[in-house]
Amino acid sequence: MLQYMVRIWDYYLREHPNATRLPAVIPLVVHHDRRRWTGPTQLRDLVQLDPDTAEAAREFLPEFRFLLDDLARIDEQALRRRPLTPPVRVTLLLLKIAAGNPRLAEDLQPWVEELREVLARPGGLDEFTPMLRYIEVVGEAPAEQVHKLISQLGPQAEEAYMTTAEMLRAEGEARGEARGRAEGEARGRAAMLVELLTPKFGPIPPDVSHAFYTASPEQLREWAARALTAETLDQVLDPS
Template identity: 55%
Template sequence: MSNPSTPHDAVFRRILGTPSNAASQVRAVLPPGLVARLDLDKLALVPGSLVDATLRWRHTDLLFTAPLDGREAFVYVLIEHQSGNDPVMAFRMLRYVVRIWDRYLADHPRASRLPAVIPLVVHHNDRAWTAPVEVADLVDLDVELIEAWREYLPRFRFLLDDLVGVDARALRERPLTASVRLTLLLLKIAPGNPWLVKELGPWADELRAVLDGPDGREEFAALLRYIELVGEAEIRDQLHDLITALGSDAEEAYMTIAEQLRAEGRVEGRVEGRVEGRAEGRVEGRVEGRAEGRVETLVQQLTLKFGPLPETLLTTVRNASADQLRTWTVRVLTADTLDQLFG
Protein backbone atom coordinates (compact mmCIF):
# COMPACT_ATOMS: atom_id res chain seq x y z
CA MET A 1 0.00 0.00 0.00
CA SER A 2 1.33 3.43 -0.88
CA ASN A 3 1.83 5.98 1.84
CA PRO A 4 -1.26 8.16 2.31
CA SER A 5 -0.74 11.67 0.96
CA THR A 6 -3.26 13.61 3.06
CA PRO A 7 -4.63 13.47 6.62
CA HIS A 8 -7.94 12.25 5.14
CA ASP A 9 -6.18 9.25 3.60
CA ALA A 10 -4.35 8.43 6.81
CA VAL A 11 -7.38 8.36 9.09
CA PHE A 12 -9.53 6.60 6.48
CA ARG A 13 -6.98 3.83 5.97
CA ARG A 14 -6.24 3.42 9.67
CA ILE A 15 -9.87 3.16 10.77
CA LEU A 16 -11.64 1.64 7.75
CA GLY A 17 -8.66 -0.62 7.03
CA THR A 18 -9.66 -2.70 10.05
CA PRO A 19 -12.14 -5.31 8.74
CA SER A 20 -14.51 -5.04 11.71
CA ASN A 21 -14.77 -1.28 11.19
CA ALA A 22 -15.17 -1.63 7.43
CA ALA A 23 -17.86 -4.26 7.95
CA SER A 24 -19.90 -1.82 10.03
CA GLN A 25 -19.77 0.78 7.23
CA VAL A 26 -20.73 -1.83 4.63
CA ARG A 27 -23.68 -2.99 6.75
CA ALA A 28 -24.82 0.61 7.15
CA VAL A 29 -24.87 1.61 3.47
CA LEU A 30 -25.37 -1.50 1.34
CA PRO A 31 -28.91 -2.73 0.58
CA PRO A 32 -30.11 -5.05 3.38
CA GLY A 33 -30.76 -7.91 0.95
CA LEU A 34 -27.16 -7.81 -0.21
CA VAL A 35 -25.78 -7.48 3.32
CA ALA A 36 -27.73 -10.57 4.36
CA ARG A 37 -25.94 -12.62 1.70
CA LEU A 38 -22.44 -11.27 2.43
CA ASP A 39 -20.48 -13.01 5.18
CA LEU A 40 -19.02 -9.82 6.65
CA ASP A 41 -17.58 -11.72 9.60
CA LYS A 42 -15.03 -13.03 7.09
CA LEU A 43 -14.29 -9.67 5.50
CA ALA A 44 -10.54 -9.46 4.84
CA LEU A 45 -8.36 -6.63 3.57
CA VAL A 46 -6.57 -7.14 0.24
CA PRO A 47 -3.23 -5.26 0.17
CA GLY A 48 -2.59 -2.70 -2.53
CA SER A 49 -4.23 0.30 -4.18
CA LEU A 50 -5.95 0.54 -7.56
CA VAL A 51 -6.04 4.35 -7.70
CA ASP A 52 -4.01 5.99 -10.45
CA ALA A 53 -0.86 7.59 -9.03
CA THR A 54 -1.82 11.05 -10.33
CA LEU A 55 -5.14 10.91 -8.47
CA ARG A 56 -3.97 9.77 -5.05
CA TRP A 57 -4.25 13.30 -3.63
CA ARG A 58 -7.99 13.15 -4.44
CA HIS A 59 -8.89 9.55 -3.69
CA THR A 60 -7.80 6.71 -1.47
CA ASP A 61 -9.16 3.20 -1.62
CA LEU A 62 -9.48 -0.09 0.23
CA LEU A 63 -10.25 -3.49 -1.26
CA PHE A 64 -11.78 -6.32 0.74
CA THR A 65 -12.81 -9.87 0.01
CA ALA A 66 -15.79 -11.63 1.57
CA PRO A 67 -17.90 -14.71 0.78
CA LEU A 68 -21.15 -13.94 -1.08
CA ASP A 69 -23.53 -16.90 -1.13
CA GLY A 70 -20.47 -19.08 -0.56
CA ARG A 71 -18.55 -17.62 -3.51
CA GLU A 72 -15.62 -15.24 -3.39
CA ALA A 73 -16.62 -11.60 -3.82
CA PHE A 74 -14.94 -8.23 -3.42
CA VAL A 75 -16.00 -5.01 -1.75
CA TYR A 76 -14.18 -1.98 -3.16
CA VAL A 77 -14.41 1.20 -1.06
CA LEU A 78 -13.06 4.52 -2.33
CA ILE A 79 -13.10 7.84 -0.50
CA GLU A 80 -13.49 11.03 -2.52
CA HIS A 81 -12.23 14.21 -0.88
CA GLN A 82 -11.96 17.06 -3.35
CA SER A 83 -14.04 20.23 -3.34
CA GLY A 84 -15.93 19.40 -6.53
CA ASN A 85 -17.40 16.12 -7.75
CA ASP A 86 -15.29 13.94 -10.00
CA PRO A 87 -17.41 14.11 -13.18
CA VAL A 88 -16.11 10.79 -14.55
CA MET A 89 -16.04 8.88 -11.25
CA ALA A 90 -18.36 6.23 -12.69
CA PHE A 91 -15.83 5.48 -15.43
CA ARG A 92 -12.92 5.49 -12.97
CA MET A 93 -14.75 3.03 -10.73
CA LEU A 94 -15.43 0.80 -13.72
CA ARG A 95 -11.70 0.84 -14.54
CA TYR A 96 -10.84 -0.09 -10.96
CA VAL A 97 -13.34 -2.96 -11.03
CA VAL A 98 -11.77 -4.21 -14.27
CA ARG A 99 -8.37 -4.07 -12.56
CA ILE A 100 -9.72 -6.25 -9.77
CA TRP A 101 -10.92 -8.75 -12.36
CA ASP A 102 -7.58 -8.61 -14.19
CA ARG A 103 -5.78 -9.39 -10.95
CA TYR A 104 -8.23 -12.19 -10.19
CA LEU A 105 -7.75 -13.79 -13.62
CA ALA A 106 -3.96 -13.55 -13.23
CA ASP A 107 -4.26 -15.45 -9.96
CA HIS A 108 -6.87 -17.89 -11.35
CA PRO A 109 -5.87 -18.46 -15.01
CA ARG A 110 -8.36 -21.30 -15.44
CA ALA A 111 -11.35 -19.30 -14.17
CA SER A 112 -14.30 -19.01 -16.58
CA ARG A 113 -16.40 -16.64 -14.46
CA LEU A 114 -15.64 -13.40 -12.62
CA PRO A 115 -16.27 -12.68 -8.92
CA ALA A 116 -18.81 -10.07 -7.91
CA VAL A 117 -17.33 -6.66 -7.07
CA ILE A 118 -19.39 -4.26 -4.96
CA PRO A 119 -18.16 -0.67 -5.54
CA LEU A 120 -18.78 2.01 -2.89
CA VAL A 121 -17.71 5.66 -2.99
CA VAL A 122 -17.68 7.66 0.27
CA HIS A 123 -17.86 11.40 -0.44
CA HIS A 124 -17.20 14.08 2.14
CA ASN A 125 -17.21 17.82 1.62
CA ASP A 126 -19.51 20.79 2.02
CA ARG A 127 -21.02 20.31 -1.44
CA ALA A 128 -23.42 17.48 -2.26
CA TRP A 129 -22.53 14.94 -4.92
CA THR A 130 -24.07 15.78 -8.31
CA ALA A 131 -21.96 13.80 -10.81
CA PRO A 132 -23.32 10.64 -12.47
CA VAL A 133 -23.05 7.36 -10.59
CA GLU A 134 -23.72 5.27 -13.70
CA VAL A 135 -21.44 4.88 -16.71
CA ALA A 136 -24.30 5.08 -19.21
CA ASP A 137 -25.02 8.63 -18.06
CA LEU A 138 -21.50 9.68 -19.11
CA VAL A 139 -22.05 8.79 -22.76
CA ASP A 140 -22.43 11.92 -24.87
CA LEU A 141 -25.92 11.27 -26.25
CA ASP A 142 -29.27 12.97 -25.95
CA VAL A 143 -31.48 11.63 -23.18
CA GLU A 144 -33.82 9.99 -25.67
CA LEU A 145 -30.95 8.15 -27.36
CA ILE A 146 -29.47 7.04 -24.05
CA GLU A 147 -32.80 5.52 -23.09
CA ALA A 148 -33.18 3.92 -26.52
CA TRP A 149 -29.65 2.50 -26.48
CA ARG A 150 -29.34 1.79 -22.76
CA GLU A 151 -29.57 -1.95 -23.43
CA TYR A 152 -26.34 -1.72 -25.44
CA LEU A 153 -24.45 0.66 -23.16
CA PRO A 154 -22.19 -0.58 -20.32
CA ARG A 155 -24.28 -1.33 -17.26
CA PHE A 156 -22.23 -0.26 -14.30
CA ARG A 157 -23.30 1.77 -11.28
CA PHE A 158 -21.51 2.43 -8.01
CA LEU A 159 -23.01 2.88 -4.56
CA LEU A 160 -22.60 6.39 -3.15
CA ASP A 161 -22.41 7.35 0.51
CA ASP A 162 -22.61 11.14 0.33
CA LEU A 163 -21.79 12.36 3.83
CA VAL A 164 -23.00 15.85 2.92
CA GLY A 165 -26.57 14.61 3.34
CA VAL A 166 -25.91 12.66 6.56
CA ASP A 167 -26.62 14.77 9.65
CA ALA A 168 -25.53 14.03 13.21
CA ARG A 169 -28.77 12.24 14.08
CA ALA A 170 -28.57 9.96 11.05
CA LEU A 171 -24.94 9.21 11.82
CA ARG A 172 -25.87 8.30 15.39
CA GLU A 173 -28.49 5.86 14.09
CA ARG A 174 -26.13 4.02 11.75
CA PRO A 175 -24.98 0.59 12.99
CA LEU A 176 -21.32 1.63 12.98
CA THR A 177 -18.42 1.05 15.30
CA ALA A 178 -17.57 4.12 17.35
CA SER A 179 -14.33 4.53 15.41
CA VAL A 180 -16.06 4.63 12.03
CA ARG A 181 -18.83 6.90 13.31
CA LEU A 182 -16.29 9.44 14.55
CA THR A 183 -14.16 9.13 11.41
CA LEU A 184 -17.13 10.00 9.21
CA LEU A 185 -18.12 12.82 11.57
CA LEU A 186 -14.62 14.31 11.56
CA LEU A 187 -14.34 14.08 7.78
CA LYS A 188 -17.50 16.18 7.69
CA ILE A 189 -16.81 18.80 10.34
CA ALA A 190 -13.13 18.92 11.34
CA PRO A 191 -11.20 20.74 8.56
CA GLY A 192 -10.81 24.41 9.39
CA ASN A 193 -13.70 24.43 11.86
CA PRO A 194 -13.17 26.95 14.71
CA TRP A 195 -16.16 25.48 16.59
CA LEU A 196 -15.03 21.88 16.29
CA VAL A 197 -14.61 21.23 20.02
CA LYS A 198 -18.10 22.58 20.78
CA GLU A 199 -19.55 20.31 18.10
CA LEU A 200 -17.55 17.35 19.42
CA GLY A 201 -18.83 17.83 22.98
CA PRO A 202 -21.99 15.73 22.51
CA TRP A 203 -19.83 12.95 21.06
CA ALA A 204 -17.67 12.51 24.15
CA ASP A 205 -19.29 9.12 24.81
CA GLU A 206 -18.23 7.94 21.36
CA LEU A 207 -14.68 9.18 21.92
CA ARG A 208 -14.57 7.21 25.16
CA ALA A 209 -15.98 4.15 23.36
CA VAL A 210 -13.19 4.35 20.78
CA LEU A 211 -10.56 4.35 23.51
CA ASP A 212 -12.23 1.37 25.20
CA GLY A 213 -12.32 -0.66 21.98
CA PRO A 214 -10.05 -3.56 20.94
CA ASP A 215 -7.55 -1.29 19.16
CA GLY A 216 -8.63 1.68 21.20
CA ARG A 217 -5.41 3.53 21.84
CA GLU A 218 -4.22 3.31 18.24
CA GLU A 219 -7.57 4.31 16.75
CA PHE A 220 -8.06 7.10 19.29
CA ALA A 221 -4.60 8.39 18.44
CA ALA A 222 -5.41 8.30 14.69
CA LEU A 223 -8.51 10.44 15.26
CA LEU A 224 -6.60 12.92 17.44
CA ARG A 225 -3.85 13.14 14.85
CA TYR A 226 -6.39 13.95 12.17
CA ILE A 227 -7.92 16.70 14.29
CA GLU A 228 -4.51 18.21 14.99
CA LEU A 229 -3.54 18.19 11.31
CA VAL A 230 -6.72 19.66 9.81
CA GLY A 231 -8.13 21.64 12.76
CA GLU A 232 -7.52 25.26 13.65
CA ALA A 233 -4.61 25.94 16.01
CA GLU A 234 -6.89 28.04 18.22
CA ILE A 235 -8.97 25.02 19.29
CA ARG A 236 -6.09 23.13 20.92
CA ASP A 237 -6.61 24.36 24.47
CA GLN A 238 -10.34 23.58 24.23
CA LEU A 239 -9.59 20.18 22.69
CA HIS A 240 -7.14 19.45 25.49
CA ASP A 241 -9.85 20.19 28.07
CA LEU A 242 -12.34 17.94 26.27
CA ILE A 243 -9.88 15.06 26.07
CA THR A 244 -8.80 15.52 29.70
CA ALA A 245 -12.41 15.02 30.81
CA LEU A 246 -12.34 11.54 29.23
CA GLY A 247 -9.68 10.30 31.63
CA SER A 248 -5.95 10.17 32.16
CA ASP A 249 -5.42 7.57 29.40
CA ALA A 250 -7.13 9.85 26.88
CA GLU A 251 -5.05 12.81 27.99
CA GLU A 252 -1.87 10.77 27.74
CA ALA A 253 -2.75 9.80 24.16
CA TYR A 254 -3.40 13.44 23.31
CA MET A 255 -0.05 14.58 24.66
CA THR A 256 1.74 11.76 22.83
CA ILE A 257 0.23 12.83 19.51
CA ALA A 258 1.14 16.47 20.15
CA GLU A 259 4.73 15.45 20.84
CA GLN A 260 4.89 13.28 17.71
CA LEU A 261 3.56 16.04 15.49
CA ARG A 262 5.96 18.54 17.00
CA ALA A 263 8.86 16.18 16.35
CA GLU A 264 7.74 15.70 12.74
CA GLY A 265 7.54 19.42 12.15
CA ARG A 266 3.79 19.23 11.48
CA VAL A 267 3.01 21.16 14.64
CA GLU A 268 5.98 23.20 15.76
CA GLY A 269 6.13 24.24 19.36
CA ARG A 270 6.86 23.29 22.90
CA VAL A 271 4.69 21.12 25.11
CA GLU A 272 5.07 21.72 28.82
CA GLY A 273 3.28 19.48 31.23
CA ARG A 274 3.18 17.12 34.11
CA VAL A 275 0.72 14.47 35.28
CA GLU A 276 -0.36 14.62 38.95
CA GLY A 277 -2.01 11.39 40.04
CA ARG A 278 -4.21 9.04 38.06
CA ALA A 279 -7.56 10.43 39.14
CA GLU A 280 -6.62 14.08 39.49
CA GLY A 281 -3.86 14.22 36.92
CA ARG A 282 -3.66 17.19 34.67
CA VAL A 283 -1.26 17.99 31.93
CA GLU A 284 -0.56 21.65 31.47
CA GLY A 285 0.73 22.36 28.05
CA ARG A 286 0.61 24.54 25.04
CA VAL A 287 1.71 24.29 21.46
CA GLU A 288 3.49 27.41 20.24
CA GLY A 289 3.30 27.47 16.45
CA ARG A 290 6.26 28.32 14.30
CA ALA A 291 5.95 29.03 10.62
CA GLU A 292 8.81 26.82 9.42
CA GLY A 293 6.97 23.55 9.88
CA ARG A 294 3.82 24.87 8.22
CA VAL A 295 5.79 26.17 5.23
CA GLU A 296 7.47 22.80 4.73
CA THR A 297 4.17 20.93 5.03
CA LEU A 298 2.32 23.28 2.70
CA VAL A 299 5.03 23.18 0.01
CA GLN A 300 5.04 19.40 0.18
CA GLN A 301 1.25 19.23 -0.19
CA LEU A 302 1.22 21.75 -3.05
CA THR A 303 3.95 19.94 -4.97
CA LEU A 304 2.24 16.58 -4.54
CA LYS A 305 -1.08 17.97 -5.73
CA PHE A 306 -0.11 20.47 -8.44
CA GLY A 307 3.41 19.45 -9.47
CA PRO A 308 6.54 21.66 -9.45
CA LEU A 309 5.81 25.15 -8.14
CA PRO A 310 7.01 28.44 -9.66
CA GLU A 311 9.59 30.33 -7.64
CA THR A 312 7.25 33.30 -7.23
CA LEU A 313 4.71 31.08 -5.52
CA LEU A 314 7.33 29.56 -3.25
CA THR A 315 8.37 33.06 -2.24
CA THR A 316 4.75 33.93 -1.45
CA VAL A 317 4.41 30.88 0.78
CA ARG A 318 7.69 31.50 2.60
CA ASN A 319 6.78 35.12 3.31
CA ALA A 320 3.23 34.39 4.43
CA SER A 321 1.89 35.08 7.90
CA ALA A 322 0.99 32.27 10.30
CA ASP A 323 -2.74 32.90 9.68
CA GLN A 324 -2.26 32.68 5.90
CA LEU A 325 -0.32 29.44 6.23
CA ARG A 326 -3.02 27.90 8.42
CA THR A 327 -5.71 28.91 5.93
CA TRP A 328 -3.83 27.57 2.90
CA THR A 329 -2.86 24.32 4.64
CA VAL A 330 -6.54 23.55 5.23
CA ARG A 331 -7.69 24.86 1.83
CA VAL A 332 -5.14 22.77 -0.11
CA LEU A 333 -7.06 19.66 0.89
CA THR A 334 -10.08 20.68 -1.20
CA ALA A 335 -8.88 23.25 -3.77
CA ASP A 336 -8.84 22.08 -7.40
CA THR A 337 -6.52 24.83 -8.73
CA LEU A 338 -3.80 27.14 -7.42
CA ASP A 339 -5.99 30.14 -8.21
CA GLN A 340 -8.77 28.66 -6.09
CA LEU A 341 -6.32 28.02 -3.27
CA PHE A 342 -4.70 31.45 -3.17
CA GLY A 343 -7.59 33.52 -4.50
Protein backbone atom coordinates in the same frame (compact mmCIF):
# COMPACT_ATOMS: atom_id res chain seq x y z
CA MET B 1 -14.45 4.29 -9.26
CA LEU B 2 -14.68 1.89 -12.18
CA GLN B 3 -10.91 2.14 -12.64
CA TYR B 4 -10.39 1.24 -8.97
CA MET B 5 -12.57 -1.82 -9.36
CA VAL B 6 -10.77 -2.96 -12.50
CA ARG B 7 -7.41 -2.56 -10.75
CA ILE B 8 -8.66 -4.74 -7.89
CA TRP B 9 -9.72 -7.41 -10.36
CA ASP B 10 -6.45 -7.15 -12.28
CA TYR B 11 -4.54 -7.68 -9.06
CA TYR B 12 -6.78 -10.61 -8.12
CA LEU B 13 -6.22 -12.29 -11.47
CA ARG B 14 -2.46 -11.86 -11.20
CA GLU B 15 -2.58 -13.52 -7.79
CA HIS B 16 -5.05 -16.21 -8.98
CA PRO B 17 -4.19 -16.89 -12.65
CA ASN B 18 -6.48 -19.92 -12.83
CA ALA B 19 -9.57 -18.09 -11.57
CA THR B 20 -12.63 -18.17 -13.81
CA ARG B 21 -14.75 -15.82 -11.67
CA LEU B 22 -14.11 -12.42 -10.14
CA PRO B 23 -14.70 -11.44 -6.52
CA ALA B 24 -17.62 -9.12 -5.87
CA VAL B 25 -16.72 -5.47 -5.32
CA ILE B 26 -19.48 -3.18 -4.06
CA PRO B 27 -18.55 0.43 -4.96
CA LEU B 28 -19.36 3.02 -2.29
CA VAL B 29 -18.46 6.71 -2.36
CA VAL B 30 -18.53 8.59 0.95
CA HIS B 31 -18.90 12.25 0.05
CA HIS B 32 -17.86 14.64 2.82
CA ASP B 33 -17.66 18.02 1.16
CA ARG B 34 -19.68 20.83 2.73
CA ARG B 35 -21.73 21.01 -0.45
CA ARG B 36 -24.11 18.26 -1.49
CA TRP B 37 -23.19 15.82 -4.24
CA THR B 38 -24.56 16.99 -7.59
CA GLY B 39 -22.79 14.70 -10.07
CA PRO B 40 -24.06 11.47 -11.61
CA THR B 41 -23.80 8.13 -9.86
CA GLN B 42 -23.89 5.91 -12.93
CA LEU B 43 -21.57 5.67 -15.90
CA ARG B 44 -24.34 5.88 -18.48
CA ASP B 45 -24.99 9.51 -17.54
CA LEU B 46 -21.45 10.40 -18.60
CA VAL B 47 -21.83 9.00 -22.12
CA GLN B 48 -22.48 11.78 -24.63
CA LEU B 49 -25.64 10.67 -26.42
CA ASP B 50 -28.96 12.35 -26.99
CA PRO B 51 -31.77 10.82 -24.86
CA ASP B 52 -33.41 8.89 -27.73
CA THR B 53 -30.12 7.33 -28.87
CA ALA B 54 -29.13 6.55 -25.29
CA GLU B 55 -32.42 4.75 -24.75
CA ALA B 56 -32.06 2.79 -28.00
CA ALA B 57 -28.50 1.78 -27.06
CA ARG B 58 -29.29 1.10 -23.40
CA GLU B 59 -28.57 -2.63 -23.51
CA PHE B 60 -25.17 -2.04 -25.11
CA LEU B 61 -23.98 0.64 -22.70
CA PRO B 62 -22.03 -0.48 -19.62
CA GLU B 63 -24.24 -0.89 -16.58
CA PHE B 64 -22.26 0.59 -13.71
CA ARG B 65 -23.35 2.71 -10.78
CA PHE B 66 -22.01 3.25 -7.30
CA LEU B 67 -23.60 3.68 -3.92
CA LEU B 68 -23.38 7.23 -2.61
CA ASP B 69 -23.25 8.18 1.06
CA ASP B 70 -23.59 11.96 0.93
CA LEU B 71 -22.70 13.14 4.43
CA ALA B 72 -23.76 16.68 3.54
CA ARG B 73 -27.37 15.45 3.40
CA ILE B 74 -27.56 13.85 6.83
CA ASP B 75 -27.57 15.45 10.27
CA GLU B 76 -25.80 14.18 13.35
CA GLN B 77 -28.93 12.62 14.81
CA ALA B 78 -29.42 10.54 11.66
CA LEU B 79 -25.79 9.50 11.91
CA ARG B 80 -26.31 8.40 15.52
CA ARG B 81 -29.22 6.17 14.47
CA ARG B 82 -27.17 4.23 11.95
CA PRO B 83 -26.37 0.64 12.97
CA LEU B 84 -22.61 1.19 12.94
CA THR B 85 -19.70 0.37 15.22
CA PRO B 86 -18.44 3.35 17.27
CA PRO B 87 -15.21 3.73 15.24
CA VAL B 88 -17.10 3.86 11.93
CA ARG B 89 -19.71 6.27 13.30
CA VAL B 90 -17.08 8.65 14.73
CA THR B 91 -15.02 8.42 11.55
CA LEU B 92 -18.02 9.48 9.46
CA LEU B 93 -18.72 12.30 11.91
CA LEU B 94 -15.14 13.57 11.59
CA LEU B 95 -15.32 13.40 7.81
CA LYS B 96 -18.51 15.47 8.02
CA ILE B 97 -17.47 18.19 10.49
CA ALA B 98 -13.72 18.27 11.07
CA ALA B 99 -12.11 19.90 8.03
CA GLY B 100 -11.36 23.58 8.57
CA ASN B 101 -13.59 23.71 11.66
CA PRO B 102 -12.39 26.17 14.35
CA ARG B 103 -15.22 24.96 16.66
CA LEU B 104 -14.35 21.28 16.31
CA ALA B 105 -13.62 20.69 20.00
CA GLU B 106 -16.96 22.23 20.92
CA ASP B 107 -18.80 20.29 18.21
CA LEU B 108 -17.26 17.02 19.43
CA GLN B 109 -18.33 17.56 23.03
CA PRO B 110 -21.73 15.84 22.54
CA TRP B 111 -19.84 12.84 21.15
CA VAL B 112 -17.61 12.22 24.17
CA GLU B 113 -19.40 8.97 25.06
CA GLU B 114 -18.93 7.65 21.52
CA LEU B 115 -15.23 8.51 21.74
CA ARG B 116 -15.05 6.59 25.03
CA GLU B 117 -16.71 3.63 23.35
CA VAL B 118 -14.01 3.66 20.67
CA LEU B 119 -11.30 3.55 23.34
CA ALA B 120 -13.09 0.82 25.30
CA ARG B 121 -13.03 -1.64 22.41
CA PRO B 122 -10.25 -4.25 22.09
CA GLY B 123 -7.53 -2.45 20.18
CA GLY B 124 -9.46 0.77 20.61
CA LEU B 125 -6.37 2.92 21.07
CA ASP B 126 -5.13 1.83 17.64
CA GLU B 127 -8.44 2.99 16.16
CA PHE B 128 -8.52 6.18 18.24
CA THR B 129 -5.02 7.42 17.34
CA PRO B 130 -5.71 7.96 13.59
CA MET B 131 -8.79 9.95 14.61
CA LEU B 132 -6.60 12.20 16.75
CA ARG B 133 -4.21 12.65 13.85
CA TYR B 134 -7.08 13.58 11.53
CA ILE B 135 -8.42 16.08 14.08
CA GLU B 136 -5.02 17.70 14.39
CA VAL B 137 -4.28 17.79 10.66
CA VAL B 138 -7.58 19.00 9.19
CA GLY B 139 -9.27 20.78 12.10
CA GLU B 140 -8.57 24.35 13.11
CA ALA B 141 -9.68 24.32 16.73
CA PRO B 142 -7.21 25.82 19.23
CA ALA B 143 -4.89 23.15 20.62
CA GLU B 144 -5.85 23.89 24.22
CA GLN B 145 -9.52 23.26 23.44
CA VAL B 146 -8.77 19.95 21.75
CA HIS B 147 -6.50 18.98 24.65
CA LYS B 148 -9.25 19.80 27.15
CA LEU B 149 -11.73 17.67 25.20
CA ILE B 150 -9.41 14.67 24.96
CA SER B 151 -8.41 14.88 28.62
CA GLN B 152 -12.03 14.03 29.52
CA LEU B 153 -11.48 10.59 28.04
CA GLY B 154 -8.82 9.59 30.55
CA PRO B 155 -5.03 9.38 30.81
CA GLN B 156 -4.65 6.87 27.99
CA ALA B 157 -6.39 9.21 25.54
CA GLU B 158 -4.48 12.25 26.80
CA GLU B 159 -1.15 10.46 26.41
CA ALA B 160 -2.11 9.45 22.86
CA TYR B 161 -3.02 13.07 22.12
CA MET B 162 0.28 14.41 23.45
CA THR B 163 2.23 11.78 21.50
CA THR B 164 0.32 12.53 18.30
CA ALA B 165 0.79 16.28 18.68
CA GLU B 166 4.51 15.84 19.28
CA MET B 167 4.88 13.56 16.25
CA LEU B 168 3.07 16.07 14.04
CA ARG B 169 5.30 18.88 15.28
CA ALA B 170 8.39 16.79 14.56
CA GLU B 171 7.10 15.92 11.09
CA GLY B 172 6.38 19.58 10.41
CA GLU B 173 9.86 20.60 11.50
CA ALA B 174 11.41 17.87 9.36
CA ARG B 175 9.40 18.99 6.32
CA GLY B 176 10.42 22.57 6.98
CA GLU B 177 14.09 21.63 7.20
CA ALA B 178 13.87 19.53 4.03
CA ARG B 179 12.07 22.34 2.21
CA GLY B 180 14.68 24.80 3.41
CA ARG B 181 17.51 22.59 2.15
CA ALA B 182 15.80 22.13 -1.20
CA GLU B 183 15.18 25.86 -1.55
CA GLY B 184 18.79 26.58 -0.62
CA GLU B 185 20.07 24.11 -3.21
CA ALA B 186 17.78 25.61 -5.85
CA ARG B 187 19.00 29.14 -5.07
CA GLY B 188 22.58 27.89 -5.33
CA ARG B 189 21.92 26.34 -8.75
CA ALA B 190 20.23 29.55 -9.92
CA ALA B 191 23.19 31.64 -8.77
CA MET B 192 25.62 29.33 -10.55
CA LEU B 193 23.55 29.56 -13.73
CA VAL B 194 23.63 33.37 -13.59
CA GLU B 195 27.41 33.28 -13.04
CA LEU B 196 27.79 30.88 -15.97
CA LEU B 197 25.70 32.93 -18.39
CA THR B 198 26.81 36.47 -17.50
CA PRO B 199 30.31 36.28 -19.07
CA LYS B 200 28.81 34.70 -22.17
CA PHE B 201 25.76 36.92 -22.74
CA GLY B 202 26.31 39.95 -20.53
CA PRO B 203 24.16 41.07 -17.57
CA ILE B 204 21.12 38.85 -17.11
CA PRO B 205 17.80 40.78 -17.39
CA PRO B 206 15.84 40.97 -14.11
CA ASP B 207 12.90 38.95 -15.45
CA VAL B 208 15.20 36.14 -16.57
CA SER B 209 17.05 36.19 -13.25
CA HIS B 210 13.70 35.96 -11.45
CA ALA B 211 12.75 32.98 -13.62
CA PHE B 212 16.00 31.26 -12.62
CA TYR B 213 15.45 31.81 -8.89
CA THR B 214 11.85 30.58 -8.97
CA ALA B 215 12.37 27.59 -11.28
CA SER B 216 12.28 23.94 -10.28
CA PRO B 217 15.54 21.97 -9.96
CA GLU B 218 14.63 20.02 -13.09
CA GLN B 219 14.15 23.20 -15.11
CA LEU B 220 17.45 24.64 -13.83
CA ARG B 221 19.30 21.50 -14.88
CA GLU B 222 17.73 21.71 -18.33
CA TRP B 223 18.75 25.36 -18.74
CA ALA B 224 22.28 24.62 -17.53
CA ALA B 225 22.65 21.86 -20.11
CA ARG B 226 21.51 24.19 -22.90
CA ALA B 227 23.88 26.92 -21.72
CA LEU B 228 26.86 24.88 -22.89
CA THR B 229 25.91 25.11 -26.57
CA ALA B 230 23.47 28.04 -26.77
CA GLU B 231 24.54 31.04 -28.83
CA THR B 232 21.94 33.40 -27.33
CA LEU B 233 20.17 33.71 -24.00
CA ASP B 234 16.86 33.01 -25.75
CA GLN B 235 18.21 29.64 -26.85
CA VAL B 236 18.92 28.78 -23.22
CA LEU B 237 15.36 29.56 -22.20
CA ASP B 238 13.58 28.22 -25.27
CA PRO B 239 15.54 26.16 -27.80
CA SER B 240 12.67 26.20 -30.31
